[in-house]
Amino acid sequence: MDTERFITIRRKLHQIPEPGFQEYKTQQFILDFIDGLPKERLEVQTWKTGVLIKVPGLNPRKTIGYRTDMDGLPISEETSYEFTSVHNGYMHACGHDLHMTIALGLLDHFVHQPVDDHLLFIFQPAEEGPGGALPLLQSEEFQAVKPDMMLALHIAPEYPVGTVAVKEGLLFANTSELFIDLKGKGGHAAYPHLANDMVVATSHLVTQLQSVVSRNIDPLDSTVITVGKITGGTKQNIIAETARLEGTIRTLSSASMIKVKSRIEAIIKGIEASFECEAAIDYGSNYYQVCNHEELTKEFISFLESSKPADFYRCREAMTGEDFGYFLKEIPGFMFWLGVDCEYGLHHSRIEPKEEAIPVALRTLSTYIEWKATSQ
Numbered sequence: 001m002d003t004e005r006f007i008t009i010r011r012k013l014h015q016i017p018e019p020g021f022q023e024y025k026t027q028q029f030i031l032d033f034i035d036g037l038p039k040e041r042l043e044v045q046t047w048k049t050g051v052l053i054k055v056p057g058l059n060p061r062k063t064i065g066y067r068t069d070m071d072g073l074p075i076s077e078e079t080s081y082e083f084t085s086v087h088n089g090y091m092h093a094c095g096h097d098l099h100m101t102i103a104l105g106l107l108d109h110f111v112h113q114p115v116d117d118h119l120l121f122i123f124q125p126a127e128e129g130p131g132g133a134l135p136l137l138q139s140e141e142f143q144a145v146k147p148d149m150m151l152a153l154h155i156a157p158e159y160p161v162g163t164v165a166v167k168e169g170l171l172f173a174n175t176s177e178l179f180i181d182l183k184g185k186g187g188h189a190a191y192p193h194l195a196n197d198m199v200v201a202t203s204h205l206v207t208q209l210q211s212v213v214s215r216n217i218d219p220l221d222s223t224v225i226t227v228g229k230i231t232g233g234t235k236q237n238i239i240a241e242t243a244r245l246e247g248t249i250r251t252l253s254s255a256s257m258i259k260v261k262s263r264i265e266a267i268i269k270g271i272e273a274s275f276e277c278e279a280a281i282d283y284g285s286n287y288y289q290v291c292n293h294e295e296l297t298k299e300f301i302s303f304l305e306s307s308k309p310a311d312f313y314r315c316r317e318a319m320t321g322e323d324f325g326y327f328l329k330e331i332p333g334f335m336f337w338l339g340v341d342c343e344y345g346l347h348h349s350r351i352e353p354k355e356e357a358i359p360v361a362l363r364t365l366s367t368y369i370e371w372k373a374t375s376q
């Protein structure tokens, strides 16, 4: 495989991060790449800003799906790259540029060296939100080419290059976004007794939320509530009439997700009463847990151990979320971590995944898919 060519592709994709369902340039980039491939061996269709590409097999018994996400994040890039994002305030800080590059590398490989089974390459929009997997899965376009098994990977800054980390069963958490709007009464900073200050109410709310994980959830059932953003008020000497809190909830069990939400709702009622304000909660998009298929994952681990395309590491579950979980709820398959060894983690403005991981992923997935699509 021509590694340099795919590193160039990764850098070009890195420069054009776009929000979920607005991946217009990214979609065009993928379609232009496909234009350079032999068309008689491809069936291409678009779905919103995504792309589905079928590579028909030579002696098909099943369809193997490979999914990549496409969207970027609202982060102002601070890497040392010469090829930083040209979209101000947006960055590929979760590796979707590498994920897409690996999918294109596999597509290129299998168009030129077809296997017995059909392959389906899925470029899915909006993984970071509001979630493209569920509507794509339910679409007529996807249902018409629905694979029998599905694969995906995610970059892992904490593992060395050359490593693939995976486990059977639960890999990623259930997630729910969390948006809370508070409305009180604004006023002059010098007359607090005539107003209901939503900065103070929000501060109490954030502190009270900390008690949900520590006091209401079984400590053996991991749960996270993170408030990532608070906005409110207009000026230093004006009491804030409104405030907004934005966060995310992560739970390993579905039961804990229900419990967390009911505790948040109770706390909000208390905030409304004690600060004489109104509150509205919106849970935004919710992702189903990523649960790897037991047998297929075991078989992949055996493949890694016997063929050694990469070093295998058995990981634990993580509190990250991924809407790939919706595919795995219906279609057997698995997701794995790809080591990219970098100092800064996912969603950080300085993340610089090592590009040497691209050939590792291409070698691992091309040999595994070749084996799976001919021998099984």
Ligand SMILES: CC(=O)N[C@@H](CCC[C@H](N)C(=O)O)C(=O)O
Pocket (backbone or CB within 6 Å): 094, 127, 128, 129, 154, 175, 176, 177, 247, 248, 249, 285, 287, 319, 320, 321, 322, 323, 346
């Ligand atoms: C792998 C990864 O980082 N995924 C995202 C998924 C976003 C879920 C949703 N928008 C939320 O914030 O709850 C993650 O943040 O884990």
